[in-house]
Amino acid sequence: MNLVEERTKRTQWFLKDRFGMFIHFGLYSIPARGEWIRSNEKMSKEDYQIYFDEFNPINYDPKSWARAAKEAGMKYAVMTAKHHDGFCLFDSKFTEYKSTNTKAKRDLIREYVEAFREEGLKVGLYYSTIDWYHADFPHYNDRHHPMRENVSYKNVQHDFQRYLEYMHGQVRELCTNYGKIDILWFDFSYDDMSGEKWKATELINMVRTLQPDVIIDNRLEASGENAGSIRTSNPSFFAGDFASPEQIIPPEGIVDENGNSIPWEACITMNNHWGYCSTDKNYKSAKMIIRKLVECVSKNGNLLLNIGPNAKGEFPVESLNILKEIGIWMKNNGESIYNCGKSELPKPEWGYYTQNKNNLYAHIFEPSIGPIGLSGLKDKVEKVRLLSDSSEIRIINPWNTLDFEDYIFFNFGSPEQLTYPLPDNIDTVVELELM
Ligand code: H57
Incomplete structure (x- = not known):
């Protein structure tokens, strides 16, 4: 089997399931100004440390999350094991910067995978290639790094190979210690921080050895179109199994250079933030989200709908209400979503x-x-x-x-x-x- 055939085989369940839940949870849930806060507000490690010291999601109950996802008609989930801030929600032996070392003292990822699997949902893990905590991740003059303009960091040396060992080591842990993982969602690549810069061939070889059936997004490669070589008829070994348009539904779906549909998943926020934002009440209506899900499926795509739980570990009440409403519609109409895709007929006006x-x-x-x-x-x-x-x-x-x-x-x-x-x-x- 060539790479495209392998991708087709691996993604069969994914193309049938169509609807999943994205979960952005981490230290940034406490300041509640979104997951990019450290970069946006150019916070130092010390500035951000207060959230680590405080982190204690007393109502973290992934079983209730899993039930909410299932009742909404979702079939899989993807949760942030590590976001750009570098904080790990799993018990990694490679860092002290992890949830087991906070007041929570829990491996949140272990509880998540167990709870979601128990509800019959497939489980995915998000892992940020970007890391604003690790000392060996390039910081100075990196356009996203919180310390990018901090002159006191200008001459601090870093050893990127050491970061790569860290990253590969953590991905190995996630692929070894948490049972069967259905999706790995890497985020993201840009400029020359792409592909083999991450030692992507080595990384994916390891992942495929440990998790032969896992499907992987396309973000180990940078591309203006956010799709990399996945759209060519000869994709790279680390091109990924599905494209991941963010906050957009591609007008014509996503096709390869021969015009054949490739697996894709639009990831969309409910309000205008991924991480919890207390002041952002700009929620999309359930009606709109249902219609967007239909639109994705009509173009052979999936929808990954995001929730940003708050510092207590609770889904925002607005999100819960939207999930409930979606669930009522899905219960009556899910047959038109699952196992479905694009029709040959042109889009009707109604x-x-x-x-x-x-x-x-x-x-x-x-x-x-x-x-x-x-x-x-x-x-x-x-x-x-x-x-x-x-x-x-x-x-x-x-x-x-x-x-x-x-x-x-x-x-x-x-x-x-x-x-x-x-x-x-x-x-x-x-x-x-x-x-
Ligand atoms: O986790 C969520 C979402 C799923 N992806 C992350 C967000 O936190 C955001 C990814 N955004 C990428 C980004 C933002 C600014 C520019 C890239 C050209 C190339 C890179 C840049 C400009 Fe920057």
Whole structure:
């Protein structure tokens, strides 16, 4: 098998599951101004140390997180084992800067993987290649580093090889001590901090030996398009298994240079921060998120929806409410998401199609004043049902219209009431069984 075939095989479950939870949790949950606070506010190690000294998420209960994820219809999760600030939520023997050395005294990652697996969810780990704590990570003049303009650090030497040993050692721990890991989510590469600079071939060889089936994102490689060589027909060994567009749903999905779809996952925040931000109440509505999930699937993509738990280790109440609302819709309509992907039909004006073999799902976003037209389906439809309750929807001939070649029309309500409107809704899903 070549690399592309291996990727296709490994990502099969991922493309079926479609919907996952991202969790950004760490010391930055305490200042509650987002996970980039140390860099944004150019904080020294000492400035940031107060959060390490204080860290004690007394209500950390990943079982309740796992239940919330499962009830929302999510099938997998990815949690920050280490973010850019270098703080480890797992018991690494390579550092003192870890949750087991805080007041919490717990290996938060161990509890997370156990809790999520118990709920039947697949587990992923986020590991930051960037590290603002480790003394051997380049700091001066690095455009992201908190100490980038601190003159007292100007002449401090670093030994990048030593950092790489640290990074590889920690990835080895994560791949050895926590059972089967389903996703590794590296973040990120830029400029020449990319690919073999991370000793990526060696790293991925090790990962594949320890976790043969794990799927890996595409961020060990830098690229303007955020996709690296994964889009070529000859991807590098460390190109990754899926592309990871951040805070964007690519207009046409993501295809390789031959136009074939490649696995991708849009990661999206609920408000405007990954890490908990107490003042950011700018939450997307459940309706919008559901529609964005549909859009991803209609373009052969996944959605990884983020939660930023607070310093107590709790999901923000706004996030919980949104998850609940999503869960209600998913319970009734999940069939149009799981195992589904892009339809060959062009995007309809009233919403999106998703498709699973002979089952075509019409996601109707736009309220309608009357019969809804679907092109390209004349004499191709066996039966039509409302997905949420399996009630019959009959194909009708709208009165007093020109004969639209190749269109079918259906209506909600009785066929005599030809103007029965479809109310404004989250997403009314109509299942069409194709011949
Ligand atoms: O963990 C979340 C998310 C999943 N990725 C992290 C965020 O904390 C952010 C990654 N952002 C990358 C970034 C931000 C500024 C520029 C890159 C050109 C190349 C690199 C830069 C400019 Fe910088």
